[in-house]
Amino acid sequence: MIDLFYWPTPNGWKISILLEELAVPYTVHPINISKGDQFAPEFLKIAPNNRMPAIIDQAPADGGASISLFESGAIMQYLARKHGQFYPVDDVRAQAEVDQWLFWQVGGLGPMAGQCHHFRHYAPEKIPYGIERYTNEVSRLYGVLDRRLADREFVAGAYSIADMAIWPWAKLWENQGQDLSTFPHMQRWLEQIAARPAVVKGLAVGEGWREQNPVTDEKARAILFGQKA
Template sequence: MIELHYWPTPNGHKITLFLEESGLPYTIKPVNIGKGEQFQPAFLAISPNNRMPAIIDTAPADGGDPISVFESGAILQYLAEKSGRFLPTDLREKYTVLEWLYWQVGGLGPMLGQNHHFNRYAPEKIPYAIDRYVNETRRLYGVLNKRLEGRAFIAGKDYSIADMAAYPWTVGYENQGMALEDFPHLKRWFEAIRARPATQRAYARGEQIKDRFDLTTDEEARKILFGQGAKA
C-alpha cells in the first residue's frame, strides 16, 4: 500500500496521476500546507524539506520495513520502478524519460511556480519579476512544444513519468499568461492527457480534498507558505 501525503497542487497531482494510471493501491493523507501541517514532526520525518508530496510504501520490493520517499521526481521514479510501468527498461529510452523528468523538476516547475507567485500571490506587483517569469514560462512552453512535434508524448510514442511530471504544471496556463493556441503541439498533447480517464480520476481526488478543507489563502496562510526562513 502506498500512503500518499498530498495536497492538490501541481506537484501533488503528479503522484495521483501515476497512482491512478498504475492501479497501485493507495490512500491519501492530506497535508494542509496553508495551515502549516508540513512543519509537523511526523511529516518532517518523511519529508525533511517540509514540502509535499511524500510517500510511505508499506510493502517495498525488498520485503523490508516501510520506506519513505520525498520529492516528486524521486517519487515518480520510485513508483515506476516498483510497478514496472511508465519508465522504459531500454537504456536509451529510459534516460530520455529521465532527462525530461529532471527538466521538469529543475526548470518547468520552479519557473512556473515563480510565475504563479509574482502574478497571483506576491503582496506587491513587481513588473520586472512578472515579465521575467512570464517570459521564461513562454520559453519553456516553446521548448516543450518543439519537443512534442512529431511525438505523441514527451519521450516518444509512450506515455511516461515525464508527461505526468509536466502536465500538472501546464494546467494553469491561463494564469501563467499563456495561450495554448500559440503552442499547437503542446496543445494536442495537453488535450490528450486531459482526456485520459486516469487523469480525470486523479483531479477528482483533488476536488474531493478541496471540498473537505478550507483552501482560502488568507494573510496567515501567506505567512506560512511564503514567509519561511532558516529558523522555520
C-alpha cells in the same frame, strides 16, 4: 499499500495521477499547506524539506521495512520502477529520454511556473519585473515543449512519468499568462492526456480542498511564503 501525503497542487497531482495509472491502492493523508501541516514534526520525519508530496510504501519490493520518500520526481521514478510501467528500466536509451524530461520539469518548468504563479497571483504587491521575468521564462519553456511535441505523441517516446510530471504544470497555462494558441502541439498533448481516465481520477483527488482553504490571509501567506531556517 501506499500512504500518500498530498495536497491538490501540480506536484501532488503528479503522484495521484501516477498511482491511478498504475492502479495501485493508496491512502491519502491531506497535508494542508495553507495551515502549515507540512511543518508538523511527524511529517518532517517523512519529508525533511517540509514539502509535499511524500509517500510511504508499506510493501517494498525487497520485502523489508517500509520505505518513505519525498521529492515528486524521486517518488515517480521509484513507483514506476517498482511496478515496471511508464519507465523503460531495461532500455538505457529510452530511460535517458524519460529522465531528461522528468528533470526538465522538476528543475525548470516547475520552479519557473511556480514563481510565475507567485508574482502574478500571490505577491502582496505587483512587481512588473518579476511578472515579466517569469512569464517570459514560462513562455520559453513552453516553446521548448511545443517543439518537442511537433513530431511525436509524447515527450519521451511512449507515455511515461515524464508526461505525468509535466502535464499538471502545463495545464495551468492560463494562470501563467500564456496564450495556448501559440503552442498547438502542446495544446494537442494537453487535451490528449486530459482525456485519460486515470488522469481524470488523479486530478479529482482532494477536489475542492483548496477552495475551502484559500490563501487569502496574512497567516496563510506567512506559512507558505515566509519560512526561514
